[in-house]
Amino acid sequence: xxxxxxxxxxxxxxxxxxxxxxxxxxxxxxxxxxxxxxxxxxxxxxxxxxxxxxxxxxxxxxxxxxxxxxxxxxxxxxxxxxxxxxxxxxxxxxxxxxxxxxxxxxxxxxxxxxxxxxxxxxxxxxxxxxxxxxxxxxxxxxxxxxxxxxxxxxxxxxxxxxxxxxxxxxxxxxxxxxxxxxxxxxxxxxxxxxxxxxxxxxxxxxxxxxxxxxxxxxxxxxxxxxxxxxxxxxxxxxxxxxxxxxxxxxxxxxxxxxxxxxxxxxxxxxxxxxxxxxxxxxxxxxxxxxxxxxxxxxxxxxxxxxxxxxxxxxxxxxxxxxxxxxxxxxxxxxxxxxxxxxxxxxxxxxxxxxxxxxxxxxxxxxxxxxxxxxxxxxxxxxxxxxxxxxxxxxxxxxxxxxxxxxxxxxxxxxxxxxxxxxxxxxxxxxxxxxxxxxxxxxxxxxxxxxxxxxxxxxxxxxxxxxxxxxxxxxxxxxxx
Amino acid sequence: xxxxxxxxxxxxxxxxxxxxxxxxxxxxxxxxxxxxxxxxxxxxxxxxxxxxxxxxxxxxxxxxxxxxxxxxxxxxxxxxxxxxxxxxxxxxxxxxxxxxxxxxxxxxxxxxxxxxxxxxxxxxxxxxxxxxxxxxxxxxxxxxxxxxxxxxxxxxxxxxxxxxxxxxxxxxxxxxxxxxxxxxxxxxxxxxxxxxxxxxxxxxxxxxxxxxxxxxxxxxxxxxxxxxxxxxxxxxxxxxxxxxxxxxxxxxxxxxxxxxxxxxxxxxxxxxxxxxxxxxxxxxxxxxxxxxxxxxxxxxxxxxxxxxxxxxxxxxxxxxxxxxxxxxxxxxxxxxxxxxxxxxxxxxxxxxxxxxxxxxxxxxxxxxxxxxxxxxxxxxxxxxxxxxxxxxxxxxxxxxxxxxx
Numbered sequence: 001x002x003x004x005x006x007x008x009x010x011x012x013x014x015x016x017x018x019x020x021x022x023x024x025x026x027x028x029x030x031x032x033x034x035x036x037x038x039x040x041x042x043x044x045x046x047x048x049x050x051x052x053x054x055x056x057x058x059x060x061x062x063x064x065x066x067x068x069x070x071x072x073x074x075x076x077x078x079x080x081x082x083x084x085x086x087x088x089x090x091x092x093x094x095x096x097x098x099x100x101x102x103x104x105x106x107x108x109x110x111x112x113x114x115x116x117x118x119x120x121x122x123x124x125x126x127x128x129x130x131x132x133x134x135x136x137x138x139x140x141x142x143x144x145x146x147x148x149x150x151x152x153x154x155x156x157x158x159x160x161x162x163x164x165x166x167x168x169x170x171x172x173x174x175x176x177x178x179x180x181x182x183x184x185x186x187x188x189x190x191x192x193x194x195x196x197x198x199x200x201x202x203x204x205x206x207x208x209x210x211x212x213x214x215x216x217x218x219x220x221x222x223x224x225x226x227x228x229x230x231x232x233x234x235x236x237x238x239x240x241x242x243x244x245x246x247x248x249x250x251x252x253x254x255x256x257x258x259x260x261x262x263x264x265x266x267x268x269x270x271x272x273x274x275x276x277x278x279x280x281x282x283x284x285x286x287x288x289x290x291x292x293x294x295x296x297x298x299x300x301x302x303x304x305x306x307x308x309x310x311x312x313x314x315x316x317x318x319x320x321x322x323x324x325x326x327x328x329x330x331x332x333x334x335x336x337x338x339x340x341x342x343x344x345x346x347x348x349x350x351x352x353x354x355x356x357x358x359x360x361x362x363x364x365x366x367x368x369x370x371x372x373x374x375x376x377x378x379x380x381x382x383x384x385x386x387x388x389x390x391x392x393x394x395x396x397x398x399x400x401x402x403x404x405x406x407x408x409x410x411x412x413x414x415x416x417x418x419x420x421x422x423x424x425x426x427x428x429x430x431x432x433x434x435x436x437x438x439x440x441x442x443x444x445x446x447x448x449x450x451x452x453x454x455x456x457x458x459x460x461x462x463x464x465x466x467x468x469x470x471x472x473x474x475x476x477x478x479x480x
Numbered sequence: 481x482x483x484x485x486x487x488x489x490x491x492x493x494x495x496x497x498x499x500x501x502x503x504x505x506x507x508x509x510x511x512x513x514x515x516x517x518x519x520x521x522x523x524x525x526x527x528x529x530x531x532x533x534x535x536x537x538x539x540x541x542x543x544x545x546x547x548x549x550x551x552x553x554x555x556x557x558x559x560x561x562x563x564x565x566x567x568x569x570x571x572x573x574x575x576x577x578x579x580x581x582x583x584x585x586x587x588x589x590x591x592x593x594x595x596x597x598x599x600x601x602x603x604x605x606x607x608x609x610x611x612x613x614x615x616x617x618x619x620x621x622x623x624x625x626x627x628x629x630x631x632x633x634x635x636x637x638x639x640x641x642x643x644x645x646x647x648x649x650x651x652x653x654x655x656x657x658x659x660x661x662x663x664x665x666x667x668x669x670x671x672x673x674x675x676x677x678x679x680x681x682x683x684x685x686x687x688x689x690x691x692x693x694x695x696x697x698x699x700x701x702x703x704x705x706x707x708x709x710x711x712x713x714x715x716x717x718x719x720x721x722x723x724x725x726x727x728x729x730x731x732x733x734x735x736x737x738x739x740x741x742x743x744x745x746x747x748x749x750x751x752x753x754x755x756x757x758x759x760x761x762x763x764x765x766x767x768x769x770x771x772x773x774x775x776x777x778x779x780x781x782x783x784x785x786x787x788x789x790x791x792x793x794x795x796x797x798x799x800x801x802x803x804x805x806x807x808x809x810x811x812x813x814x815x816x817x818x819x820x821x822x823x824x825x826x827x828x829x830x831x832x833x834x835x836x837x838x839x840x841x842x843x844x845x846x847x848x849x850x851x852x853x854x855x856x857x858x859x860x861x862x863x864x865x866x867x868x869x870x871x872x873x874x875x876x877x878x879x880x881x882x883x884x885x
Contacts, residue, residue, distance in 0.1 A: 377831075379806065394821035397788050403816040409831040412803040421826040422818050 057174035057184030259294030278337030281309025292324030334367035503606035537636030572620025660688025711867035731759020743776030
C-alpha cells in the first residue's frame with residue numbers, strides 16, 4: 001500500500017505568487033449599473049459603437065440567470081460588491097517602458113516575466129495586464145515590421161477601430177452566456193492580435209494577467225485574427241495574490257482563423273486556488289472560443305489548469321471551413337477544495353473537418369474535477385472525424401473525477417470515437433521505480449508527468465518545462 | 481395537470497389503492513417531468529405528449545397476434561390476464577407474493593424516488609391497479625425458463641407492473657416481452673430484487689406496431705454475490721424510453737448488460753441507465769448499441785456512479801452507434817462519476833456508418849451491396865441477440881430486425 005500521507009505531502013506547496021504589490025491604484029466605486037459602464041467606456045475614451053455594444057450586453061445580462069448546470073458549489077456572487085475598474089496610477093501616456101512604474105516592472109520580474117526589452121533573448125513578446133489595464137507590450141516595433149499588430153485591446157479600439165468593430169463579438173456574442181454577457185458589458189482590457197495575410201508571426205506572443213486588488217474583478221477580452229495563410233502561437237499566463245475573499249475573473253477569448261491560417265493558444269492558469277480550507281481563491285468563469293472560418297484553417301487549444309477555486313471553462317472550436325482542424329489538449333489538476341469543470345466543444349459544421357481532444361484530469365485532496373465536452377457533427381459535416389480521449393487520475397479517496405461527454409451526430413458519413421478511463425497511480429509502477437533507487441516523491445512526479453505527456457508535448461517549449469514543474473510543485477504532499 | 485385529471489377520472493377511483501394515492505400525491509407537485517432536466521432534455525415533446533393522449537384502460541387488452549409456440553418446459557405468464565401461479569415442486573417454487581409484502585416493498589421503493597428520474601415509475605404505479613401487477617417469489621434450483629408478457633391494446637394507455645424476488649442461491653432465465661399495438665401506449669415498470677448468491681439471465685424484448693409508445697422502467701437491487709445479466713432489444717416504437725437503474729447494494733456483485741435499440745422512420749427510442757455501486761468489488765460490463773435510420777433519433781445516456789465506499793470497482797461501458805441516414809440523429813452520453821480511488825473504470829463511444837472496406841470486400845466476392853449490408857448488420861445485431869435468454873430462436877428476432885420495415 002502506498003503511503004497515503006507521503007503522496008499527500010507531495011501535492012502541498014505554498015502558492016508562491018501570492019504577494020500583493022503595494023501600488024497606488026485608481027478604482028471606481030463598487031457596483032454595476034449603466035452609469036458604471038458609461039464611466040468605464042468614458043475612461044477608455046471609446047467610440048460610440050463600443051459603448052452601445054456594452055450597454056446592449058448589460059441589458060441582456062440583466063435578463064439572464066447565473067448558470068448552475070455544472071453543479072459547482074460556491075457562495076453566491078454579489079455582483080454589486082465588485083469593483084469593475086481598477087488601474088495602477090501612472091503618467092497619462094507612456095512613450096517607453098522606462099516610464100512604467102518600477103514597482104510594476106518589479107512585480108512582473110518577480111513573476112518571472114521580463115518586460116524590459118533588453119531581455120530579448122527570450123524572444124517572446126509580452127502584453128502585461130495588471131488588474132483592469134494593460135501596462136506594457138514589448139517587442140512592438142519588431143512585430144510591426146512584419147505587419148503584426150499586438151497591443152492591448154484599448155489601444156486597438158483607438159487605432160484599429162475598424163477591425164474591432166468588424167470582429168468583436170462575432171465568435172462569442174454578448175448574449176452567449178451569463179459570464180460572456182457580463183464580460184461584454186464591463187471588459188476593461190486584454191490583448192489584440194492581428195496577423196496579416198501570409199505572415200508567420202516571428203515570435204511567440206504572450207499575455208500575462210495579474211490580479212492585484214482583492215475587491216476588483218478582472219474582465220479581460222482577447223481577440224486574435226489570423227488572416228489567410230498566417231500563423232501565430234499565443235501564450236497566456238495568470239497569477240493573483242492570496243486574499244481570503246473570492247475574486248471574480250470572467251474573461252472572453254475570441255479567435256478567428258481564415259483560409260490556411262493556424263492559431264495555437266496555450267494557457268498556464270495558476271490563479272490563487274484558496275487555502276486548504278477552501279477560503280479565498282479566484283472564481284474563474286471563462287468563455288474561450290475559436291472559429292475556423294477558412295478552408296484548411298486550424299485552431300489548437302492547449303491548457304494547463306492548476307489554479308482557481310472554481311474553474312468553469314470550455315475552450316471550443318467551430319469548424320466551419322472545409323478541412324478545418326480543431327484541437328484541444330488539457331491537463332487539469334485540482335487539490336484541496338478546488339473544483340474544476342472544464343472540457344471543450346467541437347462543433348463540426350463544414351465537410352471533412354477534423355478534431356482531436358485529449359484531456360487529462362488529476363484530482364487530489366477533496367477536490368472535484370470534471371471533464372464536460374460536446375462533439376457535434378452537423379448535417380453538412382460529411383467525411384468529418386473526431387477522436388476524444390479523457391483520462392482521470394485519482395489521488396486519495398476523497399477526490400472525485402467525473403466525465404460527461406455529450407456526443408451528437410447528424411451525419412452518417414462521419415466518425416466519432418470517444419474513450420475515457422480512470423485510474424490511480426499504479427503501486428506496481430511506483431514499486432518498480434523505487435526498487436531502481438528513485439525517491440518516492442520523484443517517482444510520483446515522474447508518473448504524473450508521464451500521465452500528462454500527451455498534452456505537455458503540445459505546449460510551446462518554455463511552457464512545457466514550466467508546466468511540468470508547476471504540476472510537481474502542486475502535487476507536492478498529496479500523493480499517497 | 482391533465483395527466484392527474486386523467487388518472488383521477490379513471491373509473492377505478494373508488495377503489496384507489498394506497499400505492500396509487502402516494503404516487504398521485506407525488507405527481508401533484510410535478511405532474512410532468514422537467515423538460516430541462518438531463519434525463520428528459522432530448523425527449524421529443526410531441527411524441528411524449530402523444531404517449532399521454534390515450535385513455536387509461538384497465539381491462540384485459542385483447543391481443544390478437546399469436547405468440548409463438550412455447551416449449552413444454554417454459555412457463556408463460558401474461559400480466560393482467562387473470563394471471564395466477566402457485567408452483568411448488570421438489571426443487572423449486574414459484575409463488576405469488578402476498579399483497580402486503582408487495583405493497584410494503586413498493587412503498588419502500590417509492591420513498592427513495594426522484595420526481596424526474598423515476599417519473600415513469602410514478603406514472604405507472606399511479607395508473608396501475610392490483611390486477612395488472614404481478615409479484616413473484618422464486619426460489620430453488622433447476623427452475624424452468626419463464627416468459628412474461630405485457631401488452632397494450634389499441635387506442636389505450638395500459639400500465640403493467642412486475643415485481644420479482646429472487647431468493648438466495650436461486651438461478652433463473654427470464655424473458656420479458658413488451659408488445660405494443662397500433663396507436664397505444666404501454667407503461668411497464670419492473671422491480672427486481674436479487675438476494676445473495678442468486679443469478680438471473682434477463683431478456684427484455686420490446687417491439688411495437690404503428691404509432692405505439694412505451695415507457696419501460698427497470699429497477700434492480702443486487703445483494704452481494706449476485707449476478708444480473710441483461711440482454712435487451714427495443715424496436716418499432718413511435719416513442720420508447722427504456723430506463724435501467726441498477727443498485728449493487730453491498731457491492732461484490734456482477735452486472736452484465738447488452739442492449740440495443742433500432743429506430744427507423746421518425747421514431748425516437750432512448751435508453752437511460754444508471755448503475756450505482758454501493759459497496760466494494762462491484763463489476764459491470766455494459767454495451768449499448770443503437771442504429772438510427774430514416775428520420776429517426778436514437779439516444780443513449782449511461783451513468784456509472786462510484787462513491788468512496790465502492791473501492792476495487794471494475795466498470796466498463798461502451799456505446800456503439802450506427803447512423804445510416806442523413807436525416808437521422810444519434811445522441812450518446814456515457815458518464816463516469818467517481819470518488820473511490822482504487823477503481824478501474826472506463827467508457828467508450830463511437831458513431832459511424834457501416835464499414836466501407838468490409839462492404840467493398842464482400843462486393844468483390846460477388847455479394848450484392850444490400851446482402852453485404854445485411855451481413856454486416858446481422859453480425860452487429862447478433863452480439864446482443866445471442867445474449868437474450870429463453871426461446872429467442874422462436875421469436876426470430878434477427879429476421880424481424882433485418883427484414884421488417
